[in-house]
Amino acid sequence: MDAQGIERALTAALPLPHVARLVFELGRDGGGQKALRIWAVMADDAPATVWGPDARERIRDALRNALRGAGVRVWPYVAFRTAAEQAELDAGVPT
Numbered sequence: 058m059d060a061q062g063i064e065r066a067l068t069a070a071l072p073l074p075h076v077a078r079l080v081f082e083l084g085r086d087g088g089g090q091k092a093l094r095i096w097a098v099m100a101d102d103a104p105a106t107v108w109g110p111d112a113r114e115r116i117r118d119a120l121r122n123a124l125r126g127a128g129v130r131v132w133p134y135v136a137f138r139t140a141a142e143q144a145e146l147d148a149g150v151p152t
Contacts, residue, residue, distance in 0.1 A: 062128075062129070063081060063083070063129060064081070066124050069123050070124075073116050074112070075103035075104070075107045076099060076116065077098045077140045079097060081093060082094050086134070090132070093131045095134065095135045096138050097116055097135060097138075098138055098142075098143045100140055116137075117135040120135055121135075
């Protein structure tokens with residue numbers, strides 16, 4: 058599946074609680090297999106409970122289910138960052 062198809066599948070998973078947007082890239086994992094890296098960009102005002110393991114797992118499951126339903130067979134690695142962190146990355150601010 059191409060990047061546009063992945064983007065459509067991820068968009069279909071929205072809205073998710075406190076997720077401001079999704080950022081993704083296609084690449085390879087440490088073993089050289091095709092991989093999909095997804096960052097769930099959380100709203101800066103998201104409550105602390107959304108960072109708990111149960112809440113994050115529900116978001117991961119929703120994204121993986123949406124991708125599977127769209128026929129995406131690449132393993133999705135899902136990580137989380139704040140909107141402020143993403144804004145710095147988008148602006149090219151060195152970390």
